[in-house]
Amino acid sequence: MPLYCCTVGLSVQLCIINLYVHNYASLFSLPSWLFACSDCHTEFIHHNINENTTHITVIEARQLIGLNMDPVVCVEIGDDKKYTSMKESTNCPYYNEFHISVIHSKNLLRSGTLVGTFKMDVGTVYSQPEHQFYHKWAILSDPDDITAGCKGYIKCDIAVVGKGDNIKTPHKANETDEDDIEGNLLLPEGIPAERQWARFYVKIYRAEGLPKMNTSIMANVKKAFIGENRDLVDPYVQVQFAGQKGKTSVQKSSYEPIWNEQVIFTELFPPLCKRLKVQIRDSDKVNDVAIGTHFIDLRKISNDGDKGFLPTLGPAWVNMYGSTRQYTLMDEHQDLNEGLGEGVSFRARLLVSIAVEILDTTSPEIISSTEVQVESVSNISEVRRPANGLIQAAESSNTDSIISATGKIDEFFLFGSFLEATMIDRKIGDKPISFEITIGNYGNQIDGVSKPSLSKKKKKDGESEEEESELIQNSSEDEADEDSDLVSVSSTPLMKPVITDRNYFHLPYFEKKPCVYIKSWWQDQRRRLYNSNMMDKIADKLVNTCLFIDLCIRCSALLVYHLLSSLLLQDSMGQQAKQIRTQVKKNTVKDKLKLVQNFLQRLRFLADEPQHSIPDVFIWMMSNNKRIAYARVPSKDILYSIVDEETGKDCGKVKAVFLKLPGKKGFGHAGWTVQAKLELYLWLGLNKQRKDFLTGLPNGFEELKATKTGPGLQSVPPVSLVYNMKQVFQLRAHMYQARSLFAADSSGLSDPFARVFFSTHSQVTEVLSETLCPTWDQLLVFDDVELFGEASELRDDPPIIVVEIYDQDTVGKAEFIGRTFAKPTIKMCDEHYGPPRFPPQLEYYQIYRGNCTAGELLAAFELLQIGQGGRADLPPLEGPTDSERGPILPVPLGIRPVLSRYRIEVLFWGLRDLKRINLAQVDRPRVDIECAGRGVQSALIQNYKKNPNFSTLVKWFEVDLPENELLHPPLNIRVVDCRAFGRYILVGSHAVSSLRRFIYSTPDKNSNNWATAGTENHFLQQTEEENDKKKKKKKKKGGVEEEDETDERVLDWWSKYFASIETLKEVCLVCCPMQVYNKELETEYGNFEDWLHTFNLYRGKAGDDDEHALDDDRIVGRFKGSLCMYKLPLSEEITREAGFDPNMGMFQSIPHNDPINVLVRVYVVRATELHPADINGKADPYIVIKLGKSEVKDKENYISKQLNPVFGKSFDIEATFPMESMLTVSVYDWDLVGTDDLIGETKIDLENRFYSKFRVTCGISSNYSLHGYNVWRDPMKPSQILAKLCKEGKIDGPHYGPGGKVKVANRIFTGPTEIEDENGITKQTEEHLALAVLNHWEEIPRVGCKLVPEHVETRPLLNPDKPGIEQGRIEMWVDMFPMDMPAPGPAIDISPRKPKRYELRVIIWNTDEVILEDDDYFTGEKSSDIFVRGWLKGQQEDKQDTDVHYHSLTGEGNFNWRFVFPFDYLMAEEKIVISKKESMFSWDETEYKIPPRLTLQVWDADHFSADDFLGAIELDLNRFPRGAKTAKQCSIDMIRNEQELPTISIFKQKRVKGWWPFVARDENDEMELTGKVEAELHLLTAEEAEKSPVGLGRNEPDPLEKPNRPDTTFLWFLSPLKAIRYLVCNRYKWLIIKIVLALLLLIMLGLFLYSMPGYLVKKLLGA
Secondary structure, three states: OOOEEEEEEEEEOOOOOOOOOOOOOOOEEOOEEEOOOOOOEEEOHHHOEEEEEEEEEEEEEEOOOOOOOOEEEEEEEOOEEEEOOOOOOOOOOEEEEEEEOOOOOOOOOOOOOEOOEOOEEHHHHHOOHHHEEEEEEEEEEOOOOOOOOOOEEEEEEEEEEEOOOOEOOOOOOOHHHHOOOHHHEOOOOOOOOOOEEEEEEEEEEEEEOOOOOOOOHHHHHHHHHHOOOOOOOOEEEEEEEOOEEEEOOOOOOOOOOEEEEEEEEEEEEOOOOOEEEEEEEEOOOOOOEEEEEEEEEHHHHOEOOOOOEOOOEEEEEEEEEEOOOOOOOOOOOHHHHOOOOOOOEEEEEEEEEEEEEEOOOOOOOOOOOOOOEEEEOOOOOOEEOOOOOOOEEOOOOOHHHHHHHHOOEEEEEEEEEEEEEEEEEHHHOOOOEEEEEEEOOEOOOOOOOOOHHHHHHHHHHOOOOOOOOHHHOOOOHHHHHHOOOOOOEOEOOOEOOEEOOOOEEEEOOOOEEEEEEEEEEEEOOHHHHHHHHHHHHHHHHHHHHHHHHHHHOOOOHHHHHHHHHHHHOOHHHHHHHHHHHHHOOOOOHHHHHHHHHHHHHHHHHHHOOOOOOOOOEEEEEEEOOEEEEEEEEOHHHHEOOOOHHHOOOOEOEEEEEEEEOOHHHHOHHHHHOOOEEEEEEEEEEEHHHHHHOOOOOOOOEEEEOOOOOOOOHHHOOOOEEEEOOEEEEEEEEEEEEEEOOOOOOOOOOOOEEEEEEEOOEEEEOOOOOOOOOOEEEEEEEEEEEEEEOOHHHHHHOOOOEEEEEEEOOOOOOOEEEEEEEEOOEEEOOOOOOOOOOOOOOOEEEEEEEOOEEEEEEEEEEEEEEOEOOEHHHOOOOOOOOOOOOOOOOOOOOOOOOOEEEEEEEEEEEEEEOOOOEOOEOOOOEEEEEEEOOEEEEOOOOOOOOOOOEOOOOEEEEEEEEEOOHHHOOOEEEEEEEEEHHHEEEEEEEEEEOOOHHHEOOOOOHHHHHOOOOOOEEOHHHHHHHHHHHHHHHHHHHOHHHHHHHHHHHHOOHHHHHHHHOOOOOOOOOOOOOOEEOOOOHHHHOHHHOOOOEEEEEEOOOOOOOOOOOOHHHHEEEEEEEEEEEEEOOOOHHHHOOOOOOHHHOOOOOOOOOOOEEEEEEEEEEEEEOOOOOOOOOOOOEEEEEEEOOEEEEOHHHOOOOOOOOEEEEEEEEEEEEOOOOEEEEEEEEOOOOOOOEEEEEEEEEHHHHHHOOOOOOOOEOOOOOOOOOOOOOOOOOHHHHHHHHHHHHOOOOOEEEOOOEEEEOOEEEEOOOEEEOOOOOEEEOOHHHHHHHHOOHHHOOOOOOOOOEOEEEEEEEEEOOEEEEEEEEEEEEEEEEEOOOOOOOOOOOOOOOOOEEEEEEEEEEEEEOOOOOEEOOOOOOEEEEEEEEEEEOOOHHHOEEOOOEEEEOOOOEEEEEEEEEEEEEEOOOOEEEEEEOOOOOOOOOEEEEEOOEEEEEEEEOOOOOOOEEEEEEEEEOOOEEOOEOOOOOOOOHHHHOOOOOOEEOHHHHOEEEEEEEEEEEOOOOOEEEEEEEEEEEEEEEHHHHHHOOOOOEOOOOOOOOOOOOOHHHOOOOOOHHHHHHHHHHHHHHHHHHHHHHHHHHHHHHHHHHHHHHHHHHHHHHOO
């Protein structure tokens, strides 16, 4: 799976005014790894490469860090970008813009700074339910500053759509739920909301075994002239993670490069990018080429549990696979080297390690950037195997530490024996064939050796530190020199193939089986693989038991309970399984089975070992020294252990291996053909354990060893095995039938025959013409089948049988349909042919065509040993055994199913939508029904155009069918057109694969009396009590609620609609909610096939996965009818019933199918999530209704630039059923120039609805009313409908009694008996009682069913050009009224509500504690020139400013200034409606619906520079905190704890006054208080505003008083004396007072000192 970076980003453009550093304005990006962007390819299950599309809708952003910003979102995938529109001056922008795929954006100059990023692996998106995240909030973080916190949230939808995926838009939840950001984060389940930053260290040490990546011509020239022999590759490693790339240095000319470097990524943990891509690339001057790619799943190298650990890997060797190693200039399998598809050859291996470190972002030493870093690291200690065979350190003397670093290198031994090679494709030709087995580069004789000569040269020079690794060398000559006891033999001898049949060869191995063996050296990491094998075996056991339980679940719940309990009690299952076991109860078996299956998935996930060191084994078929086909076997599957549980599942066993073509050739038609089928024995283990390597082979062989002699000859493995023990068998293939085969012909049918392969034998069945469900009933006998080995071993594990189904064509070769596999039941000559094993039972085998199912084969296979007495001892065959010229042998009676006599009744209703055949219209069609060789024909339709219904409704035929329902053959429906001169042309066909749902079951008579006459329905009484409680509650609440009583008069249909979807924002007292389905009505009521079924007719060749043909394209029409099957004889009680019509069989009381005129009334409410059709990301939708030849276009009422238009329209069309019964509701995009584009359409089959017993003609309301918004729509009153239903169902009733009771079929219902007319006069009526019965009609025995209520259905809109992808949804409903009945009343008015005109008056009284921004030039005094700015969201152009309060020294400002904001408001949706032209070039106005939010900002006015932004507050007018009574009580907590504080709505409160805080972000992104504002909000309707007009600011009418501002608000140059006086008085007042007092004291003291001597003299002298 390739990783393509997809980013969604948010940028903010710089404003014209001056911004400070912390006035953030700019680019947020949301990168995301994508499966594919528009035309990018990726790998899915089975390595299919598919095209995918990415859909991203950016809805809005919230809580962006910074205020007064102009944000714009950028969606980025790889190098492709697309931007949303820019929203001015807001940190809560609302976009609702859609981007499909991602196209190249224009090179716009977008300057700004980064706000935040969000990254996600879109593999995560694809793994979500419905492959999407819907209305989720992405958390933004700053990649340049990891110490910062959350930078805001973006609400978006992300979906990844693959071919064939059906993306459905989830039903909208309440908007209040979606506004819960913390509860709707864009995170997969299990990921915490708060993630930490972490460093990912990817250490790259060295690589080995690199292939040649250049031609050797230039190298040979250089060697001739210079004598230098260079390696032909310049490798480097590229690591990709979370949209970032890191590269190591390039090692020039090295097959064994050593880097010792680490690539460091910084990303949030846990990361939303699950996989890390490591790729070795070859540096080239023209274009770098990938050598090999490996993906590391971080989930597999970490654990998030209580005893978990961070992602940790290695140091470990990572094996890389890709194309074959032979260098070609144009490598046709280069995609494999990029990681796309399954690698077909070993390419290289890389020594890596991964570690993760959680960062402490509070540390001052932390590097805050997330840029990728590349650093060098110390060399890792490593073990090498030098020439002397001893283990020693390459770079250290400490052996223990060396061995623990990458594992001890040990010698491994791989042995393989080819017991059989059959089904070799004849396209290969008749040249000799051999098979080669490789593990790593060992055994690779063509292109495995990199440079042995250099290796030997270096060994001679004694350069042990730089010696060539033995791990990449071909073990031929070198190994013979070192270990003379063993020379590897990796390929079988060449052998010429022998013809099996017209399609396949086989190699005549017979008793002599060739063998191969390879010696190799790897790090001994077997323990890891042993653990994987143990978990795999536990999972296999779990799978088998789960399949068995699933089969038994229909039979006996008790048996399943015991099985599941015993399964989970096994010791190997662990604590979690035992915990599930304790919860298994008899009534919870199905739920717990799902838990077990989830447990199984976790086991499989854990079993995949990411650190295995031994490469996979490849088996190649070679011809003419070229690689033809391959098979890949995981090394762990054939790994040997002395403990059975640890041994690989295929180790020491004979397994069937199918070879396939490499790369893209292996897909499609070429890939379905088997290139070769091998019966192969493989064993892999340590060389010292190889004494056991032959134990798993079938016994009875002699070893034939190589002719070379040596000292250790006895231990040399055999080069071939000669079997002297063989068994002779007869295979009997009982080919009974197949069903639901692939349609291989253009007629929509096939001419199938089966070819059975067993060993070197092949036989075919007869060809059956034109059928998808052939019944061959043929026995194929294979005589003298020779199998080698002991009889007991063959009995326990017989070879597999391959059955291929082909379509016979008159011209050309037969076309492949599918393939299946089976194992025969074996009878040895000494066993008795009898129960329980014999005769074998017929079984269904699934037929596969590539990765898709292509039908089922019902057959049985038995393998009978021929003993001493020859064939005479075998069970006798019916008829001659010479099948070449003699008659075809039927399946014997003991194996053939037991048959019983059935009658199949067919209801022929009509044919619909038949397409042209051979350019001619179908005129006189007929339907042929066939089942098990018997059938019936319908009456001929004389003129299909005039009346496509059949004149004779019911016909029947009798047929012998198996008593076992599972073995019932399919029923074939064929439609033929009868043309001139007795010609019959096949129109289309349909195969009913299972008849189980049409089997008639007699009704249970006891069920008629389940309800006794005394039961009553208290439903309506309960609703009355609830209404009484509501009324009492209203009285208690008093004042405000009394006003709401008057709203009953203005309630309309929309009140009922919004009440039904639980988003009603206004009071609704007597509103009777209806049913709003978030899906099609058909899915709720079983496609209305209660008695009339629709069968699609197919014609044309079926499509495959690899092609773009879909079954929908093959539909050429529809057959309407039904089937009823029952065993004969039928009970006489049924035929004796009153009114039983024998001509109608089981189809009693069905209506006639004569043409009928109907008035169809279509109501279209609204459309949601429409696909954009214009380049601006919007659409101009309008409705088109088609029914038959009638078409209604509402083009003049298109809605401009809307993806969620509200139509509110009703359309009346007259139609005649059945000719005009398919209603098409389309949504088109209006275009000024050119033709209008289809956005999407939905089709509704009205006929099935019209005749359904669920009564879909007009929904049953929950209440009966004669007037008002809830008026009764049906022309028939409830009492008339009830009487009709009772008559048709032949039940007793209705009987109306006193006291408001009615009795129907022994059921008593109660309800009110009075009704008010338009004049308020009360009348007696029975309609409420009848309606109570209709609303509970499903409770009536025998005939009861849930009648369709008054409803709105939500249907997906599809576009034929984009199959499977919803283009939006449409909410609508359809009423149908027969024209022969009383005419219905006028259509209900559902026209969209008009927004109500309001006027919001905001008075800014005062501000306080506003931060002081300016410094005085002369005095240094802090001050601010304060003014307040305000606007409503979406009306930024209507910004209003107060006047300026100059030179505020305390942060206090006095304004008494009035803002007036008129706006249109939809109360039910809580949205402001704005209509304006998007640009001067727009043709008409666009309507926007945005949340009502009032923004107030405080600014510091400057004369010669841009004004300074100080702070802001945004109030949601529907829910904002109540203002504080005084400035002191106003605090920042009113913003921080907004969710916890009680809120008010201006639409309910009407008038609010108080203090609110202004806030801004400081340098540390912390929220700080920057001021307070005293404001008064007054909301008036347009009528009230007109009666009491006011002026803006302090103007007339109703002017406000001028504020009492201090004198310092005058400017210096206008009134300098006043300013100086105020400055002196205000600032130096106390200082002056103190100085004056001090001077007075000094004067007094001076006077005292001056006068004191004289005074004392006078006193002393007594003067």
